Amino acid sequence: MRLVEMEAARQDWKGMLCGCGGSAEHLARDLLRLAGEGTDAESARRGLDLPELCRNVAAQGLWLLYGEVMANRSLVGAGTAFEILTVVEPDRARLHRVRELAADWLPVCCRTGLCDDDLWALDR
Structure with missing residues (x-):
């Protein structure tokens, strides 16, 4: 999780344009939320596949x-x-x-x- 946080912090989210028409600043929060959901034991038991979920969102x-x-x-x-x-x-x-x-x-x-x-x- 710390690696995801570190990588997200390196990006200039405010300077990127999002498909919603605003800045991509909210994407960092979304990415971090998905990374907590995908790494805890309960999510793994439910079959949550974080890489697949991220691919689908990025696609x-x-x-x-x-x-x-x-x-x-x-x-x-x-x-x-x-x-x-x-x-x-x-x-x-x-x-x-x-x-x-x-x-x-x-x-x-x-x-x-x-x-x-x-x-x-x-x-x-």
């Missing part, structure tokens, strides 16, 4: 993530959005095409496929 913002990659506002923003897409995007051909189009402003790990989550794709 709802698929086009926002693509928008962030293609906007080329910052290397960190584009890279983070692309890394999330490697986990939640089921259309691998679309993902590879965006990688080609955005290669000039993506971090090396995203350009080369080092950040791809192919294990998740194989689980599907």
Whole structure:
């Protein structure tokens, strides 16, 4: 849980635009709430799968993530959005095409496929 809190604190949530039209500041609270729910023993007994829940929530913002990659506002923003897409995007051909189009402003790990989550794709 402390790792999730630390990672959430590193992000500039106020500076990010959310699909709701406001800042993404509320997403940090939502993420932390889901991480407490997903790690306690009672939730595990109920079969709550935190990674799957997070994938489903992130997949709802698929086009926002693509928008962030293609906007080329910052290397960190584009890279983070692309890394999330490697986990939640089921259309691998679309993902590879965006990688080609955005290669000039993506971090090396995203350009080369080092950040791809192919294990998740194989689980599907």
